[in-house]
Amino acid sequence: MRLGGPADHLVDIHSRQELIEAFNWAKDQGLPAIMIGGGSNIYWRDEGFRGLVMVNKILGYEDTALGHGKHSLRIGAGEIWDKVVARTVQTGLTGIEGLSLIPGTAGGTPVQNVGAYGQRISRVLTELEAFDCQTQQFVTIPNADCAFGYRESRFKSAPDQGRFFITSITLRLKIGNPAPPFYDAVQVYLEAHPADTVVTPMMLRDIVIQIRQSKLPDPALVANNGSFFANPVLDTANAQRLQANFPDIPCFPGDDGMYKVPAAWLIEQVGLKGFHDPETGMATWDKHALVLVNEHAKSTSDLLRFKQKILDAVAAKFDITLVQEPEQLP
Numbered sequence: 001m002r003l004g005g006p007a008d009h010l011v012d013i014h015s016r017q018e019l020i021e022a023f024n025w026a027k028d029q030g031l032p033a034i035m036i037g038g039g040s041n042i043y044w045r046d047e048g049f050r051g052l053v054m055v056n057k058i059l060g061y062e063d064t065a066l067g068h069g070k071h072s073l074r075i076g077a078g079e080i081w082d083k084v085v086a087r088t089v090q091t092g093l094t095g096i097e098g099l100s101l102i103p104g105t106a107g108g109t110p111v112q113n114v115g116a117y118g119q120r121i122s123r124v125l126t127e128l129e130a131f132d133c134q135t136q137q138f139v140t141i142p143n144a145d146c147a148f149g150y151r152e153s154r155f156k157s158a159p160d161q162g163r164f165f166i167t168s169i170t171l172r173l174k175i176g177n178p179a180p181p182f183y184d185a186v187q188v189y190l191e192a193h194p195a196d197t198v199v200t201p202m203m204l205r206d207i208v209i210q211i212r213q214s215k216l217p218d219p220a221l222v223a224n225n226g227s228f229f230a231n232p233v234l235d236t237a238n239a240q241r242l243q244a245n246f247p248d249i250p251c252f253p254g255d256d257g258m259y260k261v262p263a264a265w266l267i268e269q270v271g272l273k274g275f276h277d278p279e280t281g282m283a284t285w286d287k288h289a290l291v292l293v294n295e296h297a298k299s300t301s302d303l304l305r306f307k308q309k310i311l312d313a314v315a316a317k318f319d320i321t322l323v324q325e326p327e328q329l330p
Contacts, residue, residue: 002223003300004044009052013078016138016167019054019131023165026052033133034330035165037078037105040219040226041112041326046300049330056107058167061087069175072126077107077166081114088173089201095124095173097205098183101212103219103226107166111155112325113148117208118183122148124171130164138167150255151230151325178204185211215287223294224285225326228307229263232320242318263314263322264289270313282306300328 009031013019019035026033032051036042060076061084071093075084085100098117099109108114109121110128127142141164147154154160177200182190189207190199197203217224234242234251239259242249246269254260267273267289274286281297284290292310297303307324314322 001043001225001294001297001300001303003046003294003297003303005046005048007049007051007053011052011054012057013054014057014059016058016131019058019165019167022052022054023131023133023136032330034162036329037108038080038103040103041108042329043225043300043303043326044329051330054165056105056165056167058107060168063091066172071173071175073171073173075106075169075171077105077168079106080104081106081109085205089205092175092201093173094176094178094201095119096121096171097178097201098186098208100205100208106169110146110148110153110166110169112151113153115151117186117204117211121171122146122153124173126170126172128166128169130166133163133165139164150233150260156327177201215285216291217285217293224291227263227288227290227325228292229267229290229310229322230325231260231263232266232322234259234261234320242320246318261320266314266318266320266322267310270310270317272310272313277306277309280306284310 011022013022013035023033033054034051035054035056037056056078058076058078060074061079062074064072066072073088081104082101084106085096089097096119098119099114099121102114102116110125114121122143125143127140129138129140132139155164155166177198181187186204186207189211216226219226233254235258239251242261243251250262250265252260267284272284273289274284276283276295280302281295282303283293283295285293292303292306294303311322314320
């Protein structure tokens, strides 16, 4: 978002040993320490951070064939995520090609339980390695202990928020082609661009990239956090209430008998898609209402005021409180 105050100290971390040294330095100085990746899904308080920010640059890509077309990939948490996806599809692996062009690093994917176009990191992650700030030891955390949910994990929420510095993730992928049915947007694209060949991981990656580039701004060029709000997940009673009051509302069955409503649709219905706010210098992207962009905001407080305008408008019309996706630090 290009907003917020400065940190007192910052260091790039390239190895587990550098992580330990930086952590111990901060501890000796009596300073708090946090670790970030590419910064694509965070924004900073105006007060800045009176401590040490560690930027994860730990690299690594180990591909182990397990037999029967299955592969185990151990990936350094500082690897650029989209480069990881590109390497997997080049070798014919399927499982994460739908997560193409998502900004940030590999270590950030389990925090948010990144998902897109019918795929989700929790479905392929077997375990991760992290430095536990409480025990000051490196630990291996299996998938079952990550508390994955929709856009959620134990690493994002209390009481473990900020406790673990992720150093690597391990994925289980397989040689093969993505299986239909495909995500709606992908299916629409395939129907508009019919092909005689089977959809391969490389093809699906190319399609997802074209779809994302057509509707989402490049964070390197336009200050934004991507989708700023998660899609609301509703129980049957609330879903039926909304459908009764708004018959054209999109409502999709989710997990455990719950229903998802597109937050972008809600924001568009209250007239805030493509809205440019002169009071805060913030705006919503004209091609995707979920994306908040910094046009000429001066502070994080401007972002927070603009966010509140959206929350209030959606709550007043639909009695739904949107939940933001990016994390406010510190």
